Amino acid sequence: MSKNQNKTGSYSFFNCIEKNFDKAAQFISIEKGLLEQIKACNSVYRMHFPVKIGKEIKVIEAYRVQHSHHKLPCKGGIRYSMKVNQDEIMTLAALMTYKCAIVDVPFGGAKGGIKIDPQTISSENIEKITRRYTSELIKKNFIGPGIDVPAPDYGTGEREMSWIFDTFLSLRSGDVDALACVTGKPVSQGGVRGRKEATGLGVFYGIRELCHVKEDMYSVGLDVGLVGKKIIIQGLGNVGYHAASFFHESGAIIIALAEREGAIYNEKGLNVSKVFLHLKNNGSILNFPEAKNIKKTEKALELECDILIPAALENVIHKNNANRIKAKIIGEAANGPITPEADEILDKKGVIIVPDIYLNAGGVTVSYFEWLKNLSHVRYGRMEKKFRENVNAEFLKVIKTVCKKPISIEEKKMILRGPREIDLVRSGLEDTMINGFHKICDLKKSLKIGNMRTAAFVLSINKIIDSYERLGIFP
Structure with a gap:
């Protein structure tokens, strides 16, 4: 049995990703050492911090891993689970790097995790743990709009993201871009419509x-x-x-x-x-x-x-x-x-x-839209919605004149309506997923690669290499 396998014969989660990476590397002509740099996790932050739960003080184990800095900020969710461990978080951070590259989202991959069971802990104590975890990330400069931007994952949601934002803002008061320190927030706190699904x-x-x-x-x-x-x-x-x-x-x-x-x-x-x-x-x-x-x-x-x-x-x-x-x-x-x-x-x-x-890159794609919304300080659709409705009204007049046929109320509403935020978000997501699919398929055909997974890794690695070369890091 390989040292990378467990008792059941299955490879560790991180080693599974490495094996897929190595298959793809056969189709890439670049020095091996540079490929090893892309594959490795850049920063692993393992922390233990005390939190008073009831009458006892519990020591909480938590992680934040930044897999790649080829683009900044890093991006990735935070999960709450008793199964959280370093191997899992490193693997998920690596996957985030490759996902972002494939769908042209300009982030490096990251992931976070806290080893707790949110089902057995009160909301009050989950808030304590979340806020303390956020403060630990701030201490080590592991969170910020241009540094590392968390998001929801297994066991977390809008509630936890709003606590993270509030804690960041309280410790970084005056940061005009503070909203962009985390995504997956409630819409009322700078979130974007369409993120949940x-x-x-x-x-x-x-x-x-x-x-x-x-x-x-x-x-x-x-x-x-x-x-x-x-x-x-x-x-x-x-x-x-x-x-x-x-x-x-x-x-x-x-x-x-x-x-x-x-x-x-x-x-x-x-x-x-x-x-x-x-x-x-x-x-x-x-x-x-x-x-x-x-x-x-x-x-x-x-x-x-x-x-x-x-x-x-x-x-x-x-x-x-x-x-x-x-x-x-x-x-x-x-x-x-x-x-x-x-x-x-x-x-x-x-x-x-x-x-x-x-x-499953849809989540990070829409998180990217939320991040852009927070940095621009403008809601999607605010500037063009009314303009589009006015243009559509003129277009409707032309249709009536040319066709000389009655148009139903429902048809009028459909033609006149300008794009809402959720329309723009879903349109952007659809376009991103379609483009990503065809880029993978085109590469699969051109290099005669046997399956979509290897082709997807090749596409991702090539984009990361291109980013490093633009930065002048690779010789």
Whole structure:
């Protein structure tokens, strides 16, 4: 057993990324030492700090990792989980670097984590921990609009981001750009509309674009388009829920949804909104009236389907179950859901894998829009919305004159409406995901690379190299 493997034979999360990086490096002509610099994490900040919880003082373990400084600020979420460890945070920071490069978001990758279980800690104590963590980051210059900009991740959300912003502002009073020190904030505190569903919507846009490529669809025996495609989604958190909702609205058939406690299945399709309401009311997706239960979550991954979307944990598809996966397409909505061994097995089977470093980049893309909004101090749409409505009104007059036909009230509203912030954000996200997809596919074809993952890494590494060369760092 390799030193990089654990007792089950699976590689560590960070080593999985390194293996994918090394595959891509074979297609890049550059000195090995420079590739090693790109692969390595630049800064790892591990901290322990005391917080009084109840009558006791607890020592909290936390991390902030900055993987790359090829562009600044660094960018990445903060997760609260008892599973947080250095290997995980380093891996997620590396993934952020590659994601940002692929979708042309000018950030270096970073990630943070606090080793706590937010489900067992009161809101008051979570606030204490969040504020103390923020102050520790400020002490070491690990947070700031031009330095390192956190965002929500597993176990965190708008609430925690607002505490981070407030703490930063209190310790850096007078900083005119303080709003840009963190993204994923409530809209009332400088957040951007559309951020919450951004990762799930990005997953939808990426898979939709793949389903429009005739060559790829025919290679796996599927028709072009999303309508009628049978989809299984593992994980009904923020990413999985929104991805499922957008797929359902587009005419795809969600035949199974899987959570920790098990899965539910209906070959004719599940109504995502009804399932989510059932989950909210009962604390579990199991026993949903319009579906049958599947006791083991992993069994749901092995059901017959067109598209499988793992949207929860890493390494859920591994060498022991890869041969039983029947999906023709796998979209990695989660970070690292497929191990390197499983990757090779699925590749030989002809399964199309849309990699995480591209597919779940929707969140950081919209975080970028929020960061720009905070730095410009102008809400999206404020300057052009009324102008566009006036132009559309003139356009409507021309249509009436030329067509000489009545226009319904609904049609008038649609034509006259100027772009709202959420319209602009979603338009920008859609364009970003479509462009990223085609850049990966074009590179895959030109270099005759066998799969999208390796092509995505090659694209990412080349963009990072270009950034370093522009800075004059590489000889």
